[in-house]
Amino acid sequence: MAGKAPNPLGTYLRDRRTRLDPVAFGFGAGRRRTPGLRREEVASRANISPTWYTWLEQGRGGAPSADVLDRIAKGLMLTEPEREHIYMLGLGRLPEARYLPVDGISPRLQRVLDGMVLSPAIIKTAMWDVVGWNRAAALLLTDYAKLPREGRNILRLMFGSNHVRARNEDWDGIARYVVGAFRADVARAGANNSTATAELVAELSRVSPEFEALWRGNDVVAHTEGVKRIHHPDAGLLAMEFSSFAVEGRPELGMIIYNPVSPADAERLRVLLDSRED
Structure with a gap:
């Protein structure tokens, strides 16, 4: 039987x-x-x-x-x-995503960031709020600690800051990529119909015709890897390749790590990091 x-x-x-x-x-x-x-x-x-x-x-x-x-x-x-x-x-499947707002990261996760001394790295939410960063990211990208919490949003910086626009050599390409990846992230996190997403999209559409046009385009891209060329006032032009990783056990978070493309870029980054005191 x-x-x-x-x-x-x-x-x-x-x-x-x-x-x-x-x-x-x-x-x-x-x-x-x-x-x-x-x-x-x-x-x-x-x-x-x-x-x-x-x-x-x-x-x-x-x-x-x-x-x-x-x-x-x-x-x-x-x-x-x-x-x-x-x-x-x-x-046979996972439950539908439930978006949970995030205010910060754990000390252990911060130590992971701090351990990458020569690689700028940030941790962002599905809403693209930066909630964690290391010293290299503060020196090369943005000193997030000097910004109010609501100002640490990558989309707000991309579309609302002339300073950030000027520092990105291929701003148009990066902006298109960021909007497509943001659309994918909020949908994956179950936040595409949330009030927070609607308010952020409305705000950005008011201040930036470029964002409004890109958002209406409905393009979606995977936020995985690419190259970003950054004009730094002290280090000059640096080509940085970036890779995005999920944070295990924290599906609402993503980690982005930047590494120099060439030995020359690595040397310029090293000089920048060595020249600044904590």
Whole structure:
């Protein structure tokens, strides 16, 4: 006789509920045959039918809906990675992105930036707010610490600062690239219909006809890698190749690292960094 079909979702849910303390959730501490919450207690917390929850653990009744998985995740107090895991087990995909505003980065992530002494590096949000940078980025790109928080937005700097425009040799190409990558980022982060995105787009459209035209173009590009030529008042023209990386465990953040294209660019950058005292 054939054995039971694997039921990884049910196995995982059962494991999670057996780890929870019934008393902590207001349930009685009386005699229980197994540790943790009972199935009907999880169903009560998730506001779903006890029968339906039992079927999920038993691998019956078909695939759950996204709403049911979200209710169960809340009922079992799952972390975001655990919530993503039950989506993969139950639906074979990740949940739709939920945009969460970011104010800063962890000390550990800042140490990662600071460790790249000769490579300018920044960390940005899906809204293209710069929330982390290293010394090399402050010297070559922008001294973000001297800007108010709302002024650390790459789009605002690109389209609202004549100083930034003058320092980018191929401003038109970079601007087109930035707008296309921004459109992709906010959609990926689930922020394309957010109030924050609408307000930023409206603001930039008012101050910059170039941005408005590019935004209406609806172009989308992957923010991966490229070359940026920067006019620096002390170091001269530097060609810097950049690469973009996702921050593991922080899908709302992206890291951009710049490296000199040629040995001559590397030497000019080194001289710039050595000439400035902290």
